[in-house]
Amino acid sequence: MLRINEDRLLTDLRELAAIGATTDGGVDRQALTESDIAARAWYRRKIAEADLEYAQDGAGNQSAILLSAPPSEKRILAGSHLDSVPNGGRYDGSLGVLVAFEALRALKDAGLRPPVTLEAVNFTDEESAIMGLMGSKAVVGQLTRTDFERSRVDVEELIRRFSAAGISPESMLAATRDDVLAWVELHIEQGTRLEDAGLDIGVVKAIVGIRSIHVTFRGEAAHAGTKPMELRRDALWGAAAFALRAREHVMRKYSPGVCNVGKISANPGAFNIVPAEVYCALEFRHDSEAEMDQMQADLIGLLEGCADEFGLSVTYEATPPVIPATMSESVMGAIERAADKLGLSHERMLSFAGHDTQNIADVAPAAMYFVPSVAGISHNPKELTSDADCVKGANLMLHTLLELCDISKSLPHIAPRRHRRS
Numbered sequence: 001m002l003r004i005n006e007d008r009l010l011t012d013l014r015e016l017a018a019i020g021a022t023t024d025g026g027v028d029r030q031a032l033t034e035s036d037i038a039a040r041a042w043y044r045r046k047i048a049e050a051d052l053e054y055a056q057d058g059a060g061n062q063s064a065i066l067l068s069a070p071p072s073e074k075r076i077l078a079g080s081h082l083d084s085v086p087n088g089g090r091y092d093g094s095l096g097v098l099v100a101f102e103a104l105r106a107l108k109d110a111g112l113r114p115p116v117t118l119e120a121v122n123f124t125d126e127e128s129a130i131m132g133l134m135g136s137k138a139v140v141g142q143l144t145r146t147d148f149e150r151s152r153v154d155v156e157e158l159i160r161r162f163s164a165a166g167i168s169p170e171s172m173l174a175a176t177r178d179d180v181l182a183w184v185e186l187h188i189e190q191g192t193r194l195e196d197a198g199l200d201i202g203v204v205k206a207i208v209g210i211r212s213i214h215v216t217f218r219g220e221a222a223h224a225g226t227k228p229m230e231l232r233r234d235a236l237w238g239a240a241a242f243a244l245r246a247r248e249h250v251m252r253k254y255s256p257g258v259c260n261v262g263k264i265s266a267n268p269g270a271f272n273i274v275p276a277e278v279y280c281a282l283e284f285r286h287d288s289e290a291e292m293d294q295m296q297a298d299l300i301g302l303l304e305g306c307a308d309e310f311g312l313s314v315t316y317e318a319t320p321p322v323i324p325a326t327m328s329e330s331v332m333g334a335i336e337r338a339a340d341k342l343g344l345s346h347e348r349m350l351s352f353a354g355h356d357t358q359n360i361a362d363v364a365p366a367a368m369y370f371v372p373s374v375a376g377i378s379h380n381p382k383e384l385t386s387d388a389d390c391v392k393g394a395n396l397m398l399h400t401l402l403e404l405c406d407i408s409k410s411l412p413h414i415a416p417r418r419h420r421r422s
């Protein structure tokens with residue numbers, strides 16, 4: 001059976017990890033900063049050495065391309081991202097790009113011309129140094145000018161970074177593609193379910209949606225000594241009660257959904273003043289949009305109940321949601337057949353983190369799979385996936401691409417989603 005070149009893959013991983021390397025073994029390659037630009041130059045060089053075609057689109061997404069003969073109109077894409085979080089690990093994203101690239105090289109080495117053109121893609125700014133999932137958002141036509149205004153870096157810095165990669169806001173807005181036949185991504189799990197269950201592969205069945213709500217409880221400031229406790233309208237009591245009740249309710253009723261109160265700040269904020277106003281950042285995630293609607297209604301009910309109980313008022317404001325993305329049955333099937341062929345154990349699971357795959361799923365059959373993360377550590381220099389698991393993941397990519405080529409004529413057409421993420 002056809003296999004990837006293990007030594008070449010692992011050498012690539014080591015070479016790439018040296019770009020933007022931190023002293024503690026991690027990498028810092030925030031999107032389109034000097035180290036990310038260096039990683040991109042490295043990838044381009046490797047593609048040239050492999051004698052594959054190279055392309056960069058208007059969003060700065062880079063592709064290694066193995067053309068079919070004759071070149072097909074539509075293409076099967078695989079990949080991930082080479083950028084990292086500040087002081088991140090060497091596997092998140094990188095491994096996904098490298099296994100796709102290695103799969104193309106292995107096919108080329110074997111003298112195989114695929115029936116459909118294949119691309120190994122590095123998506124720009126997955127990790128939110130600028131806005132997050134930026135390159136894939138551009139590809140599926142969901143990027144808007146407003147997104148640039150919401151960028152995490154100021155305009156001058158944005159333009160500086162874009163020009164370092166040879167792109168501009170205009171080229172990004174024009175980077176929409178309509179030639180994607182299917183998409184597959186390998187990613188590290190960033191959790192412990194595979195390790196705990198002793199499984200090789202997690203086939204992602206859905207990427208959860210995310211809703212974030214700004215909540216403010218309002219009571220009344222008072223002297224923290226003289227005001228009798230039974231007469232206080234302490235906004236923090238409402239917030240504290242809510243955080244615990246939301247935990248209990250979501251665990252009981254919405255598992256595997258999750259919620260988080262990630263920030264609480266009290267005003268005026270002093271030892272000797274009863275808090276008049278408390279801000280909470282509430283977030284919750286689930287793979288079902290209908291369940292999320294119900295979850296939101298329940299959580300708002302809890303907010304109002306807690307406010308009432310402590311004599312407070314409460315207001316809330318939702319930010320634009322991330323819609324859950326269901327993975328394609330055709331692509332999941334291809335991953336599973338390839339895993340069976342390779343003797344890899346697998347199970348379907350949810351992704352609780354966001355990935356470029358959720359954007360591509362809007363326009364093409366898409367799916368992703370996980371390889372184990374040692375101790376689940378991620379977004380951390382200690383992030384680790386064993387060499388053996390990297391190799392398994394790469395062979396699975398190679399055979400998944402072959403499976404997708406086999407079913408390329410019967411892959412479904414995806415109608416773009418009604419809800420637009422903004």
Ligand SMILES: [Zn+2]
Binds near residue numbers: 092126187
């Ligand atoms: Zn990632």
